[in-house]
Amino acid sequence: xxxxxVVTVNGRKYAASVEPRLLLSDFIRDTIGLTGTHVGCxxxxxxxxxxxxxxxxxxxxxxxxxxxxxxxxxxxxxxGAPDELNALQTQFREKHGxxxxxxxxxxxxxxxxxxxxxxxxxxxxxxxxxxGNLCRCTGYQNIVAAIxxxxxxxxxxxx
Numbered sequence: 001x002x003x004x005x006v007v008t009v010n011g012r013k014y015a016a017s018v019e020p021r022l023l024l025s026d027f028i029r030d031t032i033g034l035t036g037t038h039v040g041c042x043x044x045x046x047x048x049x050x051x052x053x054x055x056x057x058x059x060x061x062x063x064x065x066x067x068x069x070x071x072x073x074x075x076x077x078x079x080g081a082p083d084e085l086n087a088l089q090t091q092f093r094e095k096h097g098x099x100x101x102x103x104x105x106x107x108x109x110x111x112x113x114x115x116x117x118x119x120x121x122x123x124x125x126x127x128x129x130x131x132g133n134l135c136r137c138t139g140y141q142n143i144v145a146a147i148x149x150x151x152x153x154x155x156x157x158x159x
Contacts, residue, residue, distance in 0.1 A: 001125035010078030047133030057113035083114035097146035
């Protein structure tokens with residue numbers, strides 16, 4: 001038995017009839033075709049599938065699509081365009097906060113949530129906030145530097 005849902009993704013409404021067990025990550029990737037949200041572990045451990053659901057970061061591989069009915073979803077595609085990056089994306093580029101790029105969408109979405117909710121005055125606070133996101137390439141230092149710089153821009157101080 002399928003269920004009808006309407007989800008706003010990156011400002012655009014999508015209506016679909018979905019199986020109740022369909023994961024939000026699969027809805028985003030397969031049903032509406034936005035492949036920026038990566039699926040790694042499928043257990044909520046790696047954080048690659050992180051999106052914003054009504055403004056809060058969630059693991060889309062652990063969230064059922066039906067739960068998002070009537071809600072607002074932001075994926076990495078909703079942050080900015082290649083020629084018009086947002087401040088955090090710009091800092092990831094300038095501070096070399098990525099290598100292979102697999103974890104980057106989840107890191108960016110978690111970073112957006114952290115920037116919205118916390119002062120992020122120290123690297124330790126940033127590292128604590130990112131503790132649910134795994135990266136096998138970077139060693140995290142440049143990711144932390146990028147978020148720190150974006151927090152500095154948000155606060156009006158130089159990166």
